Amino acid sequence: MQLSASRFAHVQRVAKVAVELAHQYGGDVQRADVAGLVHDYAKQRPDAEFKQLIQQEKLDPLLLQANNGIWHGVVGAEIIKRELGIHDAAILNAVRRHTIGDVNMTTLDKIIFIADFIEPGRDFPGVDQARAAAAQSLDAGVSFEVVHTLEFLLSKRARIYPKTIDTYNAWAAKP
Numbered sequence: 001m002q003l004s005a006s007r008f009a010h011v012q013r014v015a016k017v018a019v020e021l022a023h024q025y026g027g028d029v030q031r032a033d034v035a036g037l038v039h040d041y042a043k044q045r046p047d048a049e050f051k052q053l054i055q056q057e058k059l060d061p062l063l064l065q066a067n068n069g070i071w072h073g074v075v076g077a078e079i080i081k082r083e084l085g086i087h088d089a090a091i092l093n094a095v096r097r098h099t100i101g102d103v104n105m106t107t108l109d110k111i112i113f114i115a116d117f118i119e120p121g122r123d124f125p126g127v128d129q130a131r132a133a134a135a136q137s138l139d140a141g142v143s144f145e146v147v148h149t150l151e152f153l154l155s156k157r158a159r160i161y162p163k164t165i166d167t168y169n170a171w172a173a174k175p
Ligand SMILES: [Fe+2]
Pocket: 039, 040, 043, 072, 073, 098, 099, 116
């Protein structure tokens, strides 16, 4: 794994929380563990590698205007496939969706999305509310996270990847 020590500790915590959520909500425990461990596999790759892959794999051209925060999930799944030989569609989709979410998310998608946000090393204003929402239901956890993330991006006047808006529209009004 090409990850710094701190990021490796993060992915281990994410896998642990993902396994707990899978037990709690009847998810696939083994896939939750693997997806948690690999979700940030591509995080430290150079921008040029992602841009090349977006073109090679004919991914959404709008991705070229995005950044590492989005690429390491959406494009990172391709790198995981190539380098780790993981072809399990459910795991790859959970990695793809772990930063921007999606309009439709499987139980595994939701578990990884939430585990990444609330793992015990996370410390940001709102993390306790995020943990409380996740304890209520997976949907409540996803909804809280989607709204919180968009609010954060807007507060920085960051460029918003269009699919992030679609995710927001699908989830903001859920419980
Ligand atoms: Fe990530």
